[in-house]
Amino acid sequence: MKNYPLQINPTSPDSFKPLALRRFMAGWFPSISSEMLILGASIFFSLFCNQLFWPASLAGRSATDIHTWIFAGSIFFIVTAIHSILLGLVVNRWTAKPLLSILLIATAVAGYYMNTYTVFFDTSMMRNIFQTDVKEARELFTWNMLGYVLLYGALPALLVTKLSIRKQAWQRTLVKRGAFLLGSVAVAAVCTVISFQDLSALMRNHKEVRYLVTPGNFIVSSTRTLLADSGDTQTARLPVGADARLAAAWSQRPKPALFVIVVGETARSANWGLNGYERQTTPNMARAHIVNFRDVESCGTNTEVSVPCMFSPFGRHDYDEDKIRKHESLLHVLEHAGIRTLWRDNQSGCKGVCKGLAIQRLDASKQAGVCDGDRCLDEILLTDLDEEIQKHQGENLVVVLHQLGNHGPSYSHRYPESFRKYKPTCEQADLGKCTRQEIVNSYDNALLYTDHFLDQTIRRLQVQSTHEAAMLYISDHGESLGENGIYLHGLPYAIAPKEQTRVPMLMWLDDGFASSSGIDRDCLGQIAKHPLSHDYLFHSVLGILKVDTKAYNKNFDFTAGCRAQGA
Structure with missing residues (x-):
């Protein structure tokens, strides 16, 4: 057998390659x-x-x-x-x-x-x-x-x-x-x-x-x-509403208040049954005594923008991302006023909204029937919720439930098999391998499960007896399901389609809460017919909970005209 000539250079990684082979490779891969x-x-x-x-x-x-x-x-x-x-x-x-x-x-x-x-x-x-x-x-x-x-x-x-x-x-x-x-x-x-x-x-x-x-x-x-x-992680958040105090009317309430804010994920208004969608994706809410807001605009098209924005006093109307991230949120204002807050999460955190405050990460739980070892269904947010409420007997409490909701592209993994009503469904994350109808079916099934989750939340609030209770549900942003070839969310706001910026919102109040807060439900139903946005969350919650602070802006409180004077 003929041997190739070798040229040894101990400093070269190619020193032991046959010279002929190196020359051949050099012809294909020249020096540049x-x-x-x-x-x-x-x-x-x-x-x-x-x-x-x-x-x-x-x-x-x-x-x-x-x-x-x-x-x-x-x-x-x-x-x-x-x-x-x-x-x-x-x-x-x-x-x-x-x-x-x-x-x-x-x-x-x-x-x-x-x-x-x-x-x-x-x-x-x-x-x-x-x-x-x-x-x-x-x-x-x-x-x-x-x-x-x-x-x-x-x-x-x-x-x-x-x-x-x-x-x-x-x-x-x-x-x-x-x-x-x-x-x-x-x-x-x-x-x-x-x-x-x-x-x-x-x-x-x-x-x-x-x-x-x-x-x-x-x-x-x-x-x-x-x-x-x-830069944000190295500096403390600038205070917002440090002057916050509970209004004098609180002394007349027979029980402390429990206000639950459900932050939905990727639910779009276009497929919300209560908003006239051809499918009834919200059958439980349709039977419940709730106020549905039909025309609500999100602050952003992804969670990282919308969640901090909706909990800030600046909102989309005065949008400044740097200012929003450097200042405290609605939850901090409530804490300044003496209202305890708790963020319960089944997603990717509170995005700085609850920085320094109580948070419970439940997305990695192992509860059988609700968690599969990788993800948990949203009902994990209701686990031990009664016990958490009992811990705060005699205290006013605001609980935020951050859903996994309709987070894509794996819509079919957001609900149990019993909610697989619309078929066939898209069973994989690669949406390109599914028909648009399969994608929509999976998405609508996930909305059915959100409807069930909201119904279960209301039922728990109805049976507890230590607080006057209310619930506000609002999604962080919408979703594109193939319209004009666009999927998921996150487009720049200026060009985002309405499917990504129009979101569902609804509110439920028990009789005691409505009475003590002086809220007229019929009046609220009329307000719900008019356009609103995420900008109203911060100020409306302060108004509903009777928190006096200079950070409050009545013009962005959708309940202001529906509350009895002096209530």
Whole structure:
């Protein structure tokens, strides 16, 4: 047998490869400069990783118009130049292979979810991702995603690892890198000037398009989110309603108050039976003595935005995410007034709303019949609730029940088999493998279970005897179920469809609570016909519970006109 000649170099990882084989591989994987690798990766991103960006940025333009091609060319060079600049600041001969390999795979993952569910990677979406627990993340991994990531991520990453990056003196490296960055800036500037009018119109009328430029979208949004959140964790929350006191009318109440706020998850108004949906997905609530609010708008399109917003005094009308996250919430104001609060969670936490206050995480419970070892049905929130109420005899108490609700895409896992009324159902997280009707059936079955959960909550409040009780249910945001090819939620608010921003809300009060609070249910029923929003939660709860504070705004209290004066 003929031996291949060997060339030994103990400092080289390829020193023991046959010379002929190394030469053959070198022909396939040539040596290139790090700048050429950056440029090649940037071109790859522009051409193959922006399937949503291109049709969105060129929408309404004729393919036969020369100006369309000029504009498209300008955008291509600008996007490529931007990624070249971002990569040029961090990629060098030592970091190129690991960093680009990770980035290629991360970009493929992002691209899959963007193309499958129409996801925009803005700061709120990145915060949502960072706060997602392992159980939520596991539901999003599918075989289709694996195939996509292998093709658009792992395969290009493998190619990058096979390339040989040229060595050169550090002085020459600095000169070349500086020239490369300046050249990228110049290309971006020239192309911006050439198509300035079209670009400015696009950015002015469709700002959200920038969150489709991949991977720049999640790189920039992640950086901004991490910087903002790291600052929040190091500082105490600014006080809200520190002057809060219970009104004098409290001395006349025969019993303390128990107010339960059920924060629904991903329930949309369009499929809510009480709101005129063709299916009666709320049969128990239809028979209950409740007030249903038909036209309610959410503060955001994902939990990370909506939950902090609805519990803040600022709301959507005065929206400032930084201000909301740096200030105390409604629950802190209630605590200032002497009302005890308790957050019971079957989801991913209170998003800072209950920071420093009592919280019970029940999503990892092991109760048979309610929990399967991975997830718990929402009835886990009612477990031992009676005992918790008894612990607060003689005290006013506000309990928040944070549902798992209709959290997608695994809608069929949000209810027990007995609630599988609408069939056939989508039994997997990969919605692309289900028909739209199967998806809707699963979603509606989950709403049936929420209706059952609310009915069970009311029944427990009716039988307890230590407090006057009331319940307010409101969902955090809605959901898209395939309308216009859009699934799940989280679109930028400015372009989000009403399916993601219109949510159900209802209220139940026992006779004692309504009487002591001076609330006229018939009047409340008339108010329920008018448009409301998450902005009303903070101030309405303060009004209902007779909390005096400068943080209260009567204009955003939907019960203000329905309460007897001096009650």
